[in-house]
Amino acid sequence: MKSKEENLDLKINRIYLNKEVLIEMQEVFEEEAFIQLNNFFENDMKEIKDIILKEKFILDYKPQFHKFEKFEIKNCYKPEIIKLYEFFKSKKFLEFLEGILQFELNIKSINLSKYSHGDFTLLNDKMKREDIIEVFYDLSSKFEDNMGGTLTYLTKEEEIYYFQASFNTLTIFFKPSEVMKYLKYINNRVLNSEKSKDGKKMKDRSILRFEIEIDCEEF
Amino acid sequence: MLSDWINPKFLSENKISEMAKEFISAEPFQYLSLNDFLNEKKANELFDEIKKEKYYKEENDLYSFSRTFDFKNSKSKLIQEFRVFLLSDETLKFFEKFLGKGIDSKRIDLHSLKLENTDYLLCHDDLVEGRYFAFIFNLSKNILENDGGKLELLDEEKGEAKSVVKSISPKFNQFNVFKVSNSSFHQVSEVLVDKERISISGWFYKK
Numbered sequence: 001m002k003s004k005e006e007n008l009d010l011k012i013n014r015i016y017l018n019k020e021v022l023i024e025m026q027e028v029f030e031e032e033a034f035i036q037l038n039n040f041f042e043n044d045m046k047e048i049k050d051i052i053l054k055e056k057f058i059l060d061y062k063p064q065f066h067k068f069e070k071f072e073i074k075n076c077y078k079p080e081i082i083k084l085y086e087f088f089k090s091k092k093f094l095e096f097l098e099g100i101l102q103f104e105l106n107i108k109s110i111n112l113s114k115y116s117h118g119d120f121t122l123l124n125d126k127m128k129r130e131d132i133i134e135v136f137y138d139l140s141s142k143f144e145d146n147m148g149g150t151l152t153y154l155t156k157e158e159e160i161y162y163f164q165a166s167f168n169t170l171t172i173f174f175k176p177s178e179v180m181k182y183l184k185y186i187n188n189r190v191l192n193s194e195k196s197k198d199g200k201k202m203k204d205r206s207i208l209r210f211e212i213e214i215d216c217e218e219f
Numbered sequence: 220m221l222s223d224w225i226n227p228k229f230l231s232e233n234k235i236s237e238m239a240k241e242f243i244s245a246e247p248f249q250y251l252s253l254n255d256f257l258n259e260k261k262a263n264e265l266f267d268e269i270k271k272e273k274y275y276k277e278e279n280d281l282y283s284f285s286r287t288f289d290f291k292n293s294k295s296k297l298i299q300e301f302r303v304f305l306l307s308d309e310t311l312k313f314f315e316k317f318l319g320k321g322i323d324s325k326r327i328d329l330h331s332l333k334l335e336n337t338d339y340l341l342c343h344d345d346l347v348e349g350r351y352f353a354f355i356f357n358l359s360k361n362i363l364e365n366d367g368g369k370l371e372l373l374d375e376e377k378g379e380a381k382s383v384v385k386s387i388s389p390k391f392n393q394f395n396v397f398k399v400s401n402s403s404f405h406q407v408s409e410v411l412v413d414k415e416r417i418s419i420s421g422w423f424y425k426k
Binding site for chain 1: 280281283336337339341342343373379380381382383404406409411
């Protein structure tokens, strides 16, 4: 069992730091423009997730565009959350991504969002049309496809990729300018779908996700 | 005859005048919601008939529901009679008295929508060139207040939908109609129980 202080020192799963695995990750990303790294941190992320879930999120509802809750880091004093934010902004994390993508990168934005029952994002004409690398770090429990919450990427012709939230997973996706995305409406199947620690009380499930946008002009 | 299909209480000149006033002054945009609109016998017959139609599940970012093809090709005699009735001179004159003039008698979209548990329809305005009035004949038989499936009307700010200001619970034989415009923002809330929210809906077009 790690102490609270040890848990603040975020460690990427050592498998992903292995040189041979790095080459494999480079090949997967080069071929698929997409990669998912499960068990990304070695730390007790369940504890950090529980700390985040106790924090106040702010509703962002634009009926034609989206409904979800966002977290204001500037008002946060919890060291666990600040450390996680700082990690995603750090040189160490950037170098890790650059190792897989084999390009110099520049982080544009980092947001922490929560998607619960009734939340969604819609396709719309105001979406940014630019090539971008999207990185997601999920602290969510596993979502079943029939609950909604899938993030779907599509062109005008076809769906090209979709993925579902998965706990302690880092997802990296190259999104070309012509590709759009939406998060499918989260329906009532998520309600009472998760047992709490004591196994008695039922908790509602939500997607808890760091969303990191990375410039990739030279990609 | 109008009274073959429509509840006679809606056919008096006084009632029509009342509905016209209500429609034109409605907020957040011109709409009417009328309970017991059709003759009960006809509403029940329509309910039985649409249950025989084939529904196709459709899902995307905006909605999840099941829909029939347009009823212009339906093999049901009753549904065809209903379609002819809606486009008859007498019916259109009746609607024009309280909705507004200029409904095209040659064009109508008519189909049935079915929303089951977890289905929804998110915010949109229905605006497509030529569409004049959107209508919904609700035929859901057992939907309760907390079961979801509500028709929600939203106000707007700077051309964008803002928030729900009117929420209409579906009832059997309820007729909802609204004028289609770039601010007719509406949605149907998720059905939260194992029941069917079923309706005949469509659009009248402008001449």
